[in-house]
Amino acid sequence: MARRHCSPRESSSFYMQMSQIGCEEMEHFIREIDAKMVPGEPFDVKTFLLRACANMFSQYMCSQRFDYDDEEFHKIVQYFDEIFWEINQGHPLDFLPWLYPFYRRHLNKIVHWSSTIRSFIMDRIISHRELDIDVDEPDSDFTDALLKSLVEDKDVSRNTIIFMLEDFIGGHSAVGNLVMLALAYIAKNPQVGSRIQDEVDAVSSKGQRKINLLDMHQMPYTMATIFEVLRYSSSPIVPHVATEDLVISGHGVTAGTIVFINNYVLNRSREHWEDSHQFEPQRFLEASTEGRRDSRGSDSGIESDQKEFQLRKNIPHFLPFSIGKRTCIGQNLVRGFGFLLLANLLQGYNVSSGDPTTIRITPASLALPASCFPLLLTRRA
Numbered sequence: 001m002a003r004r005h006c007s008p009r010e011s012s013s014f015y016m017q018m019s020q021i022g023c024e025e026m027e028h029f030i031r032e033i034d035a036k037m038v039p040g041e042p043f044d045v046k047t048f049l050l051r052a053c054a055n056m057f058s059q060y061m062c063s064q065r066f067d068y069d070d071e072e073f074h075k076i077v078q079y080f081d082e083i084f085w086e087i088n089q090g091h092p093l094d095f096l097p098w099l100y101p102f103y104r105r106h107l108n109k110i111v112h113w114s115s116t117i118r119s120f121i122m123d124r125i126i127s128h129r130e131l132d133i134d135v136d137e138p139d140s141d142f143t144d145a146l147l148k149s150l151v152e153d154k155d156v157s158r159n160t161i162i163f164m165l166e167d168f169i170g171g172h173s174a175v176g177n178l179v180m181l182a183l184a185y186i187a188k189n190p191q192v193g194s195r196i197q198d199e200v201d202a203v204s205s206k207g208q209r210k211i212n213l214l215d216m217h218q219m220p221y222t223m224a225t226i227f228e229v230l231r232y233s234s235s236p237i238v239p240h241v242a243t244e245d246l247v248i249s250g251h252g253v254t255a256g257t258i259v260f261i262n263n264y265v266l267n268r269s270r271e272h273w274e275d276s277h278q279f280e281p282q283r284f285l286e287a288s289t290e291g292r293r294d295s296r297g298s299d300s301g302i303e304s305d306q307k308e309f310q311l312r313k314n315i316p317h318f319l320p321f322s323i324g325k326r327t328c329i330g331q332n333l334v335r336g337f338g339f340l341l342l343a344n345l346l347q348g349y350n351v352s353s354g355d356p357t358t359i360r361i362t363p364a365s366l367a368l369p370a371s372c373f374p375l376l377l378t379r380r381a
């Protein structure tokens with residue numbers, strides 16, 4: 001059920017719904033930052049970006065958006081982000097559970113954040129939806145499907161669906177941090193931002209309309225930038241457990257052994273990537289096999305350099321979302337909402353930093369601290 005709702009396929013109505021939700025939220029978001037930002041002054045982009053992203057997820061999964069002035073909403077977005085930062089720190093306790101007594105205060109803090117989030121989901125999302133369940137109607141969204149399973153399946157408890165909603169809505173923190181990282185790399189490498197803006201202007205007649213998900217295929221450099229952030233920053237290790245005796249790359253592995261995919265080594269290896277320590281989105285592009293399209297392919301009639309290129313797909317050593325049965329359920333949401341946020345922000349603004357030395361990024365981590373560097377957003381003419 002989670003895969004059906006949270007991995008929308010391109011041909012599905014869920015995908016178009018996601019596109020519409022993303023575009024509408026970008027209108028709210030841009031109005032909000034125009035109102036809150038002082039032109040020429042560094043701005044706390046991350047806080048506002050996370051709220052926009054949380055609204056995209058809550059509308060997509062729960063058909064509900066929250067006002068940008070809603071203080072309870074601010075608090076839970078912040079708590080989700082604090083939790084995301086903590087789970088990305090790789091504390092010794094994650095591997096050595098007997099260290100628990102030394103982490104009691106730290107864990108109490110996390111328990112407080114998650115119980116506040118759970119009460120919010122219960123009071124502001126689930127309680128009034130429970131009254132409207134009609135098991136004979138098609139699912140209106142993920143929450144509807146979860147609530148129906150509560151009625152239909154005796155093994156599903158109320159706690160299960162609250163935990164699931166908490167986990168899946170919480171996915172917005174990963175996307176918000178990913179886009180914030182992309183903006184940080186753009187502030188450090190202005191030519192990356194200019195190339196994304198070339199694509200944006202070419203498909204949207206220089207900003208006559210918002211960028212939607214149908215534009216994604218015509219904007220390979222924008223997607224390549226998202227992939228390059230994932231290569232640079234995605235979680236270093238993915239743990240699995242062997243369920244049977246087997247051989248992996250010539251090594252005997254017995255059932256029950258913990259096996260890690262080491263994304264850090266894969267993503268930084270000189271064997272697989274040229275100049276692996278450079279941030280270079282172009283590495284995810286290859287010559288287009290469809291031949292060079294002419295300017296009739298764009299709304300504006302503007303020819304863009306990127307049309308000579310297409311996104312490289314199925315790179316065997318690039319596994320940001322892992323492979324196999326347990327591959328990431330949220331990857332289409334990451335690509336889709338990540339693309340809409342990045343492309344539409346760059347349609348409206350140039351991104352820079354008053355002082356690039358303030359931009360501190362931890363390698364191999366998608367998480368930025370809850371309170372991180374500000375950026376300069378300048379309205380494009």
Ligand code: HEM
Nearest residue numbers: 168171174178234238320321322323326327328329330334
């Ligand atoms: C940049 C963002 C993200 C990255 C890099 C990422 C990456 C991953 C990775 C590497 C796994 C492990 C797969 C395995 O065990 O082999 C995973 C699992 C998972 N992810 Fe994500 N993820 C992201 C965002 C999301 C979002 C937004 C959601 C939900 C909306 C999500 C939901 C899940 C779930 C439910 C699983 C467990 C799947 C299972 O065990 O069947 N992820 N993700």
